[in-house]
Structures are given as C-alpha cells and as structure tokens.
Amino acid sequence: MISVSDNDRYLDRLVDEGALRRYLEDVLGEAESVSVLRHDEGHSNETLFVEWDDREFVVRRPPAGETADTAHEVLREYRTIDALQETAVPVPETVIACEDESIIGSEFYVMVREAGDVLRDAEPERFATPEYRSRIGEELVDALASIHSVDYEAVGLGDFGRPAGFTERQVDRWRQQLEWAFEVTENEREVPELEAIGDWLQEHVPSSHAHTLVHGDYKLDNVLFEPGVPPQLGAIFDWELSTLGDPLTDLGWMLLFWHDPSDPEPAMPELMGTFMAREGYPTRDELVERYERQTGVEFENRRFYQVLAAYKMAGLGEMFFRRYLEGNSADPLYPKMEDGVPLLAEQTLALIEGENRL
Missing domain, CATH: 3.90.1200.10 (Aminoglycoside phosphotransferase (APH), C-terminal lobe)
Structure with a gap:
C-alpha cells in the first residue's frame, strides 16, 4: 500500500496515490514497498518524492488550482531535461512523461532522484x-x-x-x-x-x-x-x-x-x-x-x-x-x-x- 508522509488535504489534491502506483507499475515494474512524500521546499511546480522499493524517483506536476497561463508547463520542463541527457549540462535522468490528466489530476513527469545537497539556507x-x-x-x-x-x-x-x-x-x-x-x-x-x-x-x-x-x-x-x-x-x-x-x-x-x-x-x-x-x-x-x-x-x-x-x-x-x-x-x-x-x-x-x- 502507498503510504503518505502526512494527512495534509492539499497532498490529496496533488496525487491519486492508487492511480499513480498502477501507472508506475507499467513503467517501473511492481514494487512491494511504495511511499509518496511532498517536497515542501519548492514554491512553484509541485515535487513529489516516490520511493519504489530501494529506488527513488521524483514526480513533477503543476500546483492544484488555477494558475497564470503557461506558468507551470511541466511537460515543457521534461522536454528540456530529456533533450539535454547527452550534453555537458548536468541534468537528472528522465524516466517518462504523462499527458493523461486522469491519472493524478494533471500532466506530470518522472525522473530519477539525485543524491546530494541543495544549498538553500546554509552551506553543508x-x-x-x-x-x-x-x-x-x-x-x-x-x-x-x-x-x-x-x-x-x-x-x-x-x-x-x-x-x-x-x-x-x-x-x-x-x-x-x-x-x-x-x-x-x-x-x-x-x-x-x-x-x-x-x-x-x-x-x-x-x-x-x-x-x-x-x-x-x-x-x-x-x-x-x-x-x-x-x-x-x-x-x-x-x-x-x-x-x-x-x-x-x-x-x-x-x-x-x-x-x-x-x-x-x-x-x-x-x-x-x-x-x-x-x-x-x-x-x-x-x-x-x-x-x-x-x-x-x-x-x-x-x-x-x-x-x-x-x-x-x-x-x-x-x-x-x-x-x-x-x-x-x-x-x-x-x-x-x-x-x-x-x-x-x-x-x-x-x-x-x-x-x-x-
């Protein structure tokens, strides 16, 4: 069963957990343990961390509710990252993009989660x-x-x-x-x-x-x-x-x-x-x-x-x-x-x- 880090109702608006798991099973294969966590440091498109057994992925989707035109184009984001895979530009490894909004309520894409540090409030x-x-x-x-x-x-x-x-x-x-x-x-x-x-x-x-x-x-x-x-x-x-x-x-x-x-x-x-x-x-x-x-x-x-x-x-x-x-x-x-x-x-x-x- 997918577990969620908290019971925040906003997270419920971001992802249909069962539908996401069924979709990802076709892409990643079945998993015994799956968890979904909303990353609360981002302030624009939403970032969800997905643990798929011992593998870690990131799901990116727009925020819930109305947005200004073209401000949150996640599939455009995916296209850029995917195009840069074999260049000198350091980007995460892409997995798949989904245009079907019925899965989690919006378009989204999946990439591999990278290990390391983001320097936001302080230095390591x-x-x-x-x-x-x-x-x-x-x-x-x-x-x-x-x-x-x-x-x-x-x-x-x-x-x-x-x-x-x-x-x-x-x-x-x-x-x-x-x-x-x-x-x-x-x-x-x-x-x-x-x-x-x-x-x-x-x-x-x-x-x-x-x-x-x-x-x-x-x-x-x-x-x-x-x-x-x-x-x-x-x-x-x-x-x-x-x-x-x-x-x-x-x-x-x-x-x-x-x-x-x-x-x-x-x-x-x-x-x-x-x-x-x-x-x-x-x-x-x-x-x-x-x-x-x-x-x-x-x-x-x-x-x-x-x-x-x-x-x-x-x-x-x-x-x-x-x-x-x-x-x-x-x-x-x-x-x-x-x-x-x-x-x-x-x-x-x-x-x-x-x-x-x-």
Missing part, C-alpha cells in the same frame, strides 16, 4: 572553507555557461522558442503576470512601484541580444551538489521556464539570489539566502567576470537585467500571494508575499536610481 559543513566556497561559485557559473553553449538545434530544441525579441516580450509577459495577480491581491494591498518599474524596463530594453537556450530560473538553490568534496555540481533542476532567448536574463536572475557582504537585508529572506557573504564566496562582480571569461559574452546593460530579475521575482511573489488568497496552496511562504513584494519593489526602485545593487 563539508563546504565550509574559503577554497570550497570559491569552487561553489565557479561551478554555478560554469554550469550556466554550459547551458548557454548548447547547440539547441542539434539536441532537437530548434523550435523551442522565438529568441528574437525575447527580452522585450519578457517585460510584457511579467507585466501581464502581475496584472493577473493584481485581480485578487489588490483587494488586500496595492504595489504602485511595480508600474513605475515596468515602465522603466520598457524604456530600457536592449535593442539586440544573443540567442541561446535559457533556463529561466537559474540560481543556487536550483542546482544540486554531489556528495563529497570538492564541490561538484551534479544536476540542475526546475526547467519549467526554459526556452530559447537571451542568456543575460539567466545571469541577471542568478545574481538576484546571490548575496554580497554590502547588500541590504533581502526582501524575501525565505528565498534569498545570505550565507554567500561569508569569506571565500565570490562577489557578484567576480561571478560576472568568470561568466564573461567562460562564454566570451560581455554583460552589457547589467542594471537592466538586474532590475528585470527583481521585477520577475515580484511578479512571482504576487502570483504566489494570489494563490494563497484563493486557497490554492498550503505553502507557508505565500502569505509572506503580502509584505515581501512591496519591499522588493522599493529595493528595485533604489537599484534603478543607483542607490543599491541588490
């Missing part, structure tokens, strides 16, 4: 030296460079997006995502600063950019470091926003979640760790320098890309807050966006005016 003790901290930053940048170096035509992703005009569309898209969230959240409080930020972004969109595969959510806590030392990046997760577009949007996003010693306290501390300010970790400038060396691409229009990253995070936060208000998530992070989004908007305006660098 084995990495707590200046040398290893430096290596963490290097590995993070080098893996991003590997994504942007993929021959996307050769791996079958040539039709995966429209890279021309990507950055301008990003500004428009996230403005639309905010408008969707505001339909509900503005009844609780308003965030007028975000309109000014959106206007500034539209006025400063770069006229051209490189065309590469982009991850869309690349940051330290979306990668896994393998067991042991020195730090070795073993897998990149959360590809739901991957497409063909502007690689510097990935770099700007990564920098938003990196903390320099001189930075203000983060607006969303649950999402933005500060341990990277410790001795040995590279600064943002050093990360940028390594990226430029690894790719040969200059990080032009840096302020634009860092403001865009913060604007997107505000958009995600507001979407989270709407889902909380509508009762479509049990995530304890979501109600904190009531204050977190306005604070991030204030910090972003200061970034535009040159008062901080986030």
